[in-house]
Amino acid sequence: MSDATSTFSYQRPVGLTFGVLIVVLYVFLMAPLVMIIGASFTESLMIEFPPKGLSMQWYVEFFNRQDLVDGLLMSLRIGAITAIVTTAVAVMAAMAGQVISGRLSGWFQLGMTLPLLVPELLTAVGLLFFLYKIELGRTVIGLQMGHILMSFPYAYVSIAAALRQVPGSLEEASASLGATGWQTFRLVILPLIMPGLAMGAIFAFINSFDLYTISLLLKPLGGNTLPLALFDFLTYEFKPTAAAAATLSILLSIGGVALVQKLVGLQRAF
Amino acid sequence: MTLSRRNFLRASAGTAALAAIGLPARAQSDTFIVNMFGGRWENDWRTHIMPQFAAQIGKDFDLDIGLGTAWISNFRAAGPENPPFPAVMLNEKYTAQIRNDGYFAELTTENVPNMADVIEPAILKGNTAVTGMLAPLVIAYRTDLVSEPPKGWADLWDERFRGQLGLYKITNSAATMMAMWAGEHFGSGRDDVETAVAKFKELGPFPQIGYSAQLTPLLSQGQVAVAPIDLGEVKGMQEAGIPIDYVVPEEGMLVFDHSFSVFEHSPDKQLGFDYINFVLSPEIQLWMAENWLIAPTNKTVELPEELQKWPLQPEIVSQAIRFDWDETLAIMPGLNDLWERTI
Numbered sequence: 384m385s386d387a388t389s390t391f392s393y394q395r396p397v398g399l400t401f402g403v404l405i406v407v408l409y410v411f412l413m414a415p416l417v418m419i420i421g422a423s424f425t426e427s428l429m430i431e432f433p434p435k436g437l438s439m440q441w442y443v444e445f446f447n448r449q450d451l452v453d454g455l456l457m458s459l460r461i462g463a464i465t466a467i468v469t470t471a472v473a474v475m476a477a478m479a480g481q482v483i484s485g486r487l488s489g490w491f492q493l494g495m496t497l498p499l500l501v502p503e504l505l506t507a508v509g510l511l512f513f514l515y516k517i518e519l520g521r522t523v524i525g526l527q528m529g530h531i532l533m534s535f536p537y538a539y540v541s542i543a544a545a546l547r548q549v550p551g552s553l554e555e556a557s558a559s560l561g562a563t564g565w566q567t568f569r570l571v572i573l574p575l576i577m578p579g580l581a582m583g584a585i586f587a588f589i590n591s592f593d594l595y596t597i598s599l600l601l602k603p604l605g606g607n608t609l610p611l612a613l614f615d616f617l618t619y620e621f622k623p624t625a626a627a628a629a630t631l632s633i634l635l636s637i638g639g640v641a642l643v644q645k646l647v648g649l650q651r652a653f
Numbered sequence: 654m655t656l657s658r659r660n661f662l663r664a665s666a667g668t669a670a671l672a673a674i675g676l677p678a679r680a681q682s683d684t685f686i687v688n689m690f691g692g693r694w695e696n697d698w699r700t701h702i703m704p705q706f707a708a709q710i711g712k713d714f715d716l717d718i719g720l721g722t723a724w725i726s727n728f729r730a731a732g733p734e735n736p737p738f739p740a741v742m743l744n745e746k747y748t749a750q751i752r753n754d755g756y757f758a759e760l761t762t763e764n765v766p767n768m769a770d771v772i773e774p775a776i777l778k779g780n781t782a783v784t785g786m787l788a789p790l791v792i793a794y795r796t797d798l799v800s801e802p803p804k805g806w807a808d809l810w811d812e813r814f815r816g817q818l819g820l821y822k823i824t825n826s827a828a829t830m831m832a833m834w835a836g837e838h839f840g841s842g843r844d845d846v847e848t849a850v851a852k853f854k855e856l857g858p859f860p861q862i863g864y865s866a867q868l869t870p871l872l873s874q875g876q877v878a879v880a881p882i883d884l885g886e887v888k889g890m891q892e893a894g895i896p897i898d899y900v901v902p903e904e905g906m907l908v909f910d911h912s913f914s915v916f917e918h919s920p921d922k923q924l925g926f927d928y929i930n931f932v933l934s935p936e937i938q939l940w941m942a943e944n945w946l947i948a949p950t951n952k953t954v955e956l957p958e959e960l961q962k963w964p965l966q967p968e969i970v971s972q973a974i975r976f977d978w979d980e981t982l983a984i985m986p987g988l989n990d991l992w993e994r995t996i
Contacts, residue, residue, distance in 0.1 A: 428873075428893060429870045429873060429874065430870070431874075448696070449696075449699070450691065450695050450696065450699075450718065508726070511726060511727065511730045512730045514730075515730045515731050515732070515735070520727070520730060520731055520735075520737075521727060521731075521737050599719070599723045600723055600726055600727065602719075604686050604715070604717050604737055604738065605684070605686055605715035605716060605717055607691075607718050611718075611719070612691065612718070614691075615690070615691020615692055615695070615718050615719070615720075616691055616692045617692075617866070617867075618690070618691060618692060618720070618863070618864045618866060618867075619690060619691060619692025619693055619694055619864065619865075619866045620692040620693055620866055621866050621867055621869060621870050
């Protein structure tokens with residue numbers, strides 16, 4: 384059986400009511416996506432659904448607009464670095480969390496998710512003043528730090544969950560066979576947590592790609608991320624070019640999920 | 654395909670290397686940076702205006718795109734001693750928030766010679782800002798949906814427009830100006846926010862939008878028939894074949910003041926003065942009038958025949974209803990709070 388067909392093969396048949404609920408849920412989740420994708424192909428000058436006619440002109444305009452393309456490239460760059468750095472730090476944090484026990488463990492877990500608990504705007508304002516203090520205000524590095532901070536909890540939760548599934552006995556067995564700590568991590572732990580790690584990286588990337596408020600305050604001089612560029616665009620030009628940009632973003636997200644499926648399988652990642 | 658450790662590390666290293674390429678150096682002293690709004694403003698400024706100034710000063714340029722709130726937050730975080738760029742363009746509402754805090758240099762005809770030719774209302778309080786872009790705010794209406802057009806702001810309260818209006822959110826300075834006008838017209842003065850908000854409550858329900866370009870689709874699709882809006886949006890809709898016209902309100906039109914200032918402590922202060930002088934030059938002022946329907950603040954600009962039908966002439970914009978934004982800022986917290994709770 385191929386990977387693709389086995390992805391959700393453990394599922395059992397569900398009752399009619401539950402099935403209807405799932406369909407309703409999917410319609411609720413998918414409707415905005417369908418509308419924005421549909422609107423991106425309209426021939427009309429306004430964002431509207433259903434689209435009038437069929438045209439690729441807004442995609443052409445998107446790629447002709449330097450501000451939007453620059454925003455896309457910056458978002459991709461920031462997102463890629465965020466995914467890599469966040470995943471590496473989250474792995475270390477999750478392993479540290481494993482060895483902390485008792486009441487302290489709960490506080491540790493809470494601390495790792497603090498960026499999710501504090502309103503993004505407050506974090507952004509705090510970071511803004513902090514970054515100016517250390518002379519990193521309005522720099523790419525400052526923006527990158529903000530994105531890593533805001534994306535960290537997503538990677539941490541995913542990776543910590545994967546790490547909890549690894550039996551402690553494996554580490555003991557590895558050590559008893561003479562493996563060093565690094566060898567145990569590299570040859571035993573890492574392969575086992577790889578689905579969670581990949582998912583964490585994808586979550587971090589997607590979260591970074593979507594961040595607005597923190598980017599608004601921390602963006603570098605002369606630079607813009609795609610969400611900011613889109614907002615600026617929509618503020619002054621309410622044209623379907625924005626729908627084309629949104630569709631490309633959706634495709635990128637789907638591409639990320641497809642990558643996880645290809646590398647480790649969605650079933651193992653969730 | 655399976656994800657081996659080696660593959661993963663290779664991919665990570667490769668991505669990191671790719672991602673690192675093109676990271677701009679932190680200090681870009683060879684690049685002249687100024688701010689600008691996004692969308693068509695950025696596109697036009699980047700394409701048509703800045704290359705001329707860059708050639709004049711012999712430097713590359715870049716634009717910092719955004720909106721007033723984020724810029725002000727950054728200026729405050731940076732402090733007056735550490736401005737991010739030499740000159741800044743802000744809505745007067747934002748300029749007023751920091752002009753008394755030592756951020757801006759005084760503008761004179763010595764450091765900005767073209768200021769000698771600007772209309773008097775363009776010189777803003779404290780001589781630290783000059784209006785370089787004056788965007789008239791008129792009342793637009795759909796000619797196919799409105800049989801008797803409004804004549805002025807007060808007509809918006811006429812029963813015949815009930816349910817046909819589109820207005821700004823109170824976070825937009827247009828709504829602030831309209832509320833203050835309503836306080837003065839219907840109540841005891843511009844600071845009579847209770848009367849102003851009560852009067853706007855009478856107009857409800859109406860769609861509230863954040864920016865002019867978001868009113869355009871509502872007017873274009875006929876979801877609203879009457880709305881205050883930038884003149885430039887009216888022109889765009891007419892060119893797109895939308896049956897729309899406008900009136901200059903008999904009480905006087907409102908204007909969006911986009912003012913320009915130079916940061917006192919910028920190491921490139923002189924370039925900031927040069928930039929403002931460039932923006933105020935007759936050539937650039939005319940370009941903005943022709944392309945954006947921005948009213949020239951430079952009196953020496955001669956408007957071509959095709960622009961004469963628009964209310965851009967100095968004698969007309971000089972009579973626009975103006976506001977003291979220091980006083981307005983004092984009123985705004987109460988006004989915004991009451992508006993949000995009431996409407």
